[in-house]
Each structure stands twice: as structure tokens, then as C-alpha cells.
């Protein structure tokens with residue numbers, strides 16, 4: 001115990017008295033505590049958040065939250081046993097849940113909800129005891145911490161950062177002296193509308209809060225959930241109906257999935273691939289951008305979905321297909337986007353196909369996958385210096401650090417003013433699957449597997465102009481039991 005306490009001191013971990021008795025009863029907790037971020041206040045809640053209990057609790061609760069279709073199959077057999085049928089469950093789906101009237105009061109409610117919930121995560125994870133912005137003393141020397149939304153960020157003449165932090169009680173200016181604080185990276189990634197915790201001090205001679213620490217909600221380091229010895233394949237951005245849709249390459253992947261091609265090992269993996277997740281832009285759509293007609297081989301939206309359905313229908317029934325929409329699909333642009341409806345996509349009404357919203361959370365045999373098309377990645381790439389289109393998982397990490405899928409309001413990502421913020425990442429997933437940027441990436445962040453699944457469309461004129469080099473025909477696969485990841489090329 002002495003050695004453990006010394007290690008805690010080195011890592012500036014503060015142990016709540018009740019956690020010490022919990023640690024004595026469970027040796028496994030000790031290593032999990034030491035994995036926590038430096039400076040964490042380790043409360044009993046925190047221990048539960050980091051441990052296996054997270055899966056049990058969130059899996060059960062998540063199922064109750066879901067409003068969409070649910071399909072489960074097979075008995076609850078032990079993991080690693082491929083002889084039982086894997087289960088599919090929709091845990092969270094925003095389809096039909098949209099309540100916003102589009103009025104200003106809903107926008108206020110959205111921001112209040114975001115601030116309250118992310119503020120709550122910050123308080124629990126970082127152990128800070130924040131003051132409301134309106135109660136922070138001005139023109140007095142005080143050490144303070146607060147949680148608020150960043151309403152503006154600008155650079156001063158001498159290269160420092162001036163922020164405005166606000167909550168429901170007020171707004172105050174804060175300054176980050178970049179050279180003095182070493183906060184260059186944290187401060188350089190600040191996004192307007194993101195919720196942060198800041199600690200620092202106020203001064204007698206100024207109204208400014210001098211920022212010494214910037215805290216983000218972030219995700220805890222967790223052991224990912226595991227399923228049986230099955231694989232899930234992740235794809236997105238098919239753009240069926242576009243002249244640049246790579247139908248032959250997709251058919252090559254589907255024939256592999258059917259077990260028609262490949263060596264014995266590959267066929268074995270194909271037979272165990274029981275889930276295909278599609279993160280949006282199934283079709284190219286119609287009227288998505290000016291002049292799109294000249295880039296379409298199928299100009300009718302319903303026919304585009306029929307063509308997509310004909311392709312997907314060639315897959316064996318044991319492959320459960322999960323389809324979320326993207327900005328090219330036949331649903332509203334504002335996020336959360338509901339599942340594609342029968343009005344346009346009746347052809348997708350197939351036995352083994354489940355339509356979900358973007359974002360949504362599905363459990364693939366116990367592995368929680370957060371599916372989000374990824375339109376906000378444009379905003380992150382625009383605003384965060386380390387995020388690029390070439391490496392989309394770097395931008396996805398930024399979303400996870402903020403526990404929010406669309407942190408910037410009023411830029412490229414249209415967000416529906418809702419009473420509750422659907423884009424917030426309450427429950428930490430095992431996998432975050434995005435698309436949209438048409439570049440491939442696979443990585444992990446604090447136990448969360450990050451996948452951007454590229455595209456099945458060759459370089460478009462727009463991408464040529466923007467200098468974006470897409471990664472078509474690559475399929476990321478993940479073994480649900482071991483978490484092993486691989487990528488297969490079909491182009």
C-alpha cells in the first residue's frame with residue numbers, strides 16, 4: 001500500500017477516503033487508479049467509471065434509452081464462442097426523438113443542457129469545484145476554477161489568447177499567457193462553443209481571469225467491451241448513383257464477404273464477419289450541391305436507394321447491416337439526422353438491415369459502437385491545428401476529448417436546436433465509427449477504437465480542387481472478442 005500511495009503522490013492523484021477501503025477489497029482497482037490522468041481526484045464514482053461496471057451499467061441503461069428498432073439473437077453465451085448467434089441491439093437512436101421547434105428558446109435549452117451535462121462530467125472526472133462565472137470576484141486576488149462555454153477566442157497583439165467564458169450566470173474575459181503557462185497545445189485547440197473547465201487566478205488590477213489550467217471532459221481510460229469471436233466490418237460513403245461510385249470494388253468486397261473469394265483463412269474471417277456498419281452517404285443524393293446532376297449516373301433518389309439495396313441484398317442473411325445517414329442521404333441535414341425513411345428508401349426494408357440515426361449507438365454482440373457520419377470533422381480540421389484530412393482519427397480524438405460529436409455551432413455542421421443535446425457523448429463507446437472525409441484512419445484513444453472508413457467513391461472534382469486525396473475501397477475489420485483490428489483493400 002505504501003508503494004501504491006507513493007505512486008499516487010507522484011501522479012498527483014488525490015484519493016477520497018472511501019476509495020481506500022474499496023481498493024483493499026479489489027486488487028484490480030489499484031492498477032486502474034494508476035492509469036487515471038494525472039491530478040485526478042479519485043472518488044468511489046470515479047472507480048466505478050473506470051472499471052468493468054461501466055459496461056454493465058451503461059449497456060443496460062443504454063438499451064432503455066433507445067427509441068429505435070432492436071434486434072437481438074441467440075442465447076447469452078460466453079464470449080469467444082462462435083457457435084452461438086451474435087446479438088445486435090440498438091442502444092441509442094435519435095429517430096423520432098427530435099423535439100425542438102427551431103426557436104431561440106430551444107437553442108438556449110440546448111446550450112444549457114450541454115453545459116450542465118459536460119460540466120457534470122468535468123466535475124466528476126477532474127474533481128474540480130467550480131464557481132459560477134457570475135460569482136467570480138473581479139479586481140481581487142483569488143484562485144478560482146470555473147466551467148463554462150467558450151464564446152470567443154482571439155489572439156492578442158503579443159501572441160496570447162483572449163477568451164470569453166460564459167455560463168447561465170454571466171460572461172468573463174480570460175487570458176492565456178502562452179509562453180508562461182505552457183498551455184500552447186491545449187489553448188490552440190480551443191473551439192468556440194466547447195465546454196471547458198479553467199483554473200487560474202483573478203487580479204486586483206484587471207477584470208481578466210489569468211488561466212493556468214484548461215480542462216476538458218475527456219474519456220476515462222477503460223477496458224473496451226468484448227463480444228464473441230466474430231468480426232464487424234465498417235464502411236461509409238458509398239455514394240451509389242454518382243459517376244464516381246466504385247461499384248466494381250464494392251462488389252469485390254461483397255464477394256469476399258460472401259466467401260466466394262480468398263484463401264482459407266480469409267474465408268474463415270469472412271464467415272465470422274457478422275456485422276456491416278455503414279456510417280452514412282449510402283447514396284450520392286440529388287440536389288446536394290449546385291451542378292450535381294452532371295456527376296450522377298442515377299438521377300432519381302429512390303432509384304439510387306434501389307441500386308444500393310440490390311447490392312446489399314447479395315450479402316448472406318447472417319450479416320447484420322446497420323445503416324446510418326450522412327449529408328448526402330435523403331434525410332434532414334441538421335444533426336441528429338434521423339434514420340433514412342421509407343419515403344425514399346423503401347428498398348432498404350430488408351430482413352437483416354437496421355436503419356439508425358446519425359449519431360446512434362449500437363451493441364454488436366456487446367461491443368458498443370457509436371456511429372456518426374462525421375460532418376463536424378470539417379469544423380475540427382478547420383479549427384484545430386493538429387487535425388488534418390489525411391489523418392481523420394486525430395480529429396476524432398478531439399471529439400472524444402470534448403465528449404461531444406459536434407462542438408462547434410453555426411459553422412459547417414448544422415445542428416438542430418433540441419431541448420436535449422443528442423450530440424453529447426454521455427456513455428463512452430468501445431468504437432467510434434465515422435466517415436464523411438473519405439480518408440481512412442484507424443487508431444485508439446484511451447481504449448476507444450477510432451475508425452474512419454474512407455469511401456467507395458473515386459476522387460471528385462471538388463476534392464481535386466481542395467487537394468483531398470481519398471482512400472477508396474479499404475475495409476476496416478475488428479474482431480469483437482480480441483479487439484484485433486485489420487484492414488482489407490479492395491481497390
Ligand SMILES: [Fe+2]
Nearest residue numbers: 237281326436
Ligand atoms: Fe461522403
